[in-house]
Amino acid sequence: KAGVTQTPRYLIKTRGQQVTLSCSPISGHRSVSWYQQTPGQGLQFLFEYFSETQRNKGNFPGRFSGRQFSNSRSEMNVSTLELGDSALYLCASSFFAGENNEQFFGPGTRLTVL
Amino acid sequence: AQSVTQLGSHVSVSEGALVLLRCNYSSSVPPYLFWYVQYPNQGLQLLLKYTSAATLVKGINGFEAEFKKSETSFHLTKPSAHMSDAAEYFCAVDSGGGADGLTFGKGTHLIIQP
Numbered sequence: 001k002a003g004v005t006q007t008p009r010y011l012i013k014t015r016g017q018q019v020t021l022s023c024s025p026i027s028g029h030r031s032v033s034w035y036q037q038t039p040g041q042g043l044q045f046l047f048e049y050f051s052e053t054q055r056n057k058g059n060f061p062g063r064f065s066g067r068q069f070s071n072s073r074s075e076m077n078v079s080t081l082e083l084g085d086s087a088l089y090l091c092a093s094s095f096f097a098g099e100n101n102e103q104f105f106g107p108g109t110r111l112t113v114l
Numbered sequence: 115a116q117s118v119t120q121l122g123s124h125v126s127v128s129e130g131a132l133v134l135l136r137c138n139y140s141s142s143v144p145p146y147l148f149w150y151v152q153y154p155n156q157g158l159q160l161l162l163k164y165t166s167a168a169t170l171v172k173g174i175n176g177f178e179a180e181f182k183k184s185e186t187s188f189h190l191t192k193p194s195a196h197m198s199d200a201a202e203y204f205c206a207v208d209s210g211g212g213a214d215g216l217t218f219g220k221g222t223h224l225i226i227q228p
Binding site: 092107 | 150155156157158159160163204206214215216217218219220221
């Protein structure tokens with residue numbers, strides 16, 4: 001069974017631009033969560049989608065948004081990029097939503113904002 | 115609010131020695147606890163999880179962790195370190211019904227000395 005895939009793996013943008021990251025969950029998984037990983041803040045929860053609905057959102061500004069499609073694939077978008085948005089963005093999928101569901105992580109997309 | 119504290123951003127042990135990575139959590143409700151490992155340029159891989167079925171949890175690659183409610187701890191151990199264990203280790207808690215995603219500690223970088 002294929003794992004979680006994220007595209008692209010690396011991305012370089014400049015301040016003010018916007019970016020869209022993609023995540024394909026494990027086949028059969030309906031929940032997708034996104035996390036931001038930085039050296040200073042560590043791993044922080046961005047949002048979770050289940051059956052095309054945003055279930056939860058972390059403490060991030062409105063510039064961060066996402067969506068989920070009917071095939072459970074998910075995208076996250078960051079508008080008006082800032083230098084501080086440089087990070088590794090990790091996507092995780094699980095069969096169900098909610099607590100105690102084992103989340104399987106993808107390799108991440110490393111975003112660099114210049 | 116839930117939080118996770120990992121004592122020691124870097125831990126160095128000799129090959130064959132005991133590995134002990136410390137994790138303390140704070141949660142207002144019984145938590146679900148997880149240990150993840152991250153190798154360079156990769157996503158997170160689940161090592162083990164605590165779900166209240168047993169206080170001593172065995173995971174992959176010879177790792178295990180013991181849940182101690184009185185100490186609010188969930189330390190990770192391995193009897194004999196291998197060079198391949200060198201990686202970043204994250205402790206995480208989920209006690210919000212999945213509402214806040216996983217809350218991660220800052221991580222511990224495990225260094226294995228030959």
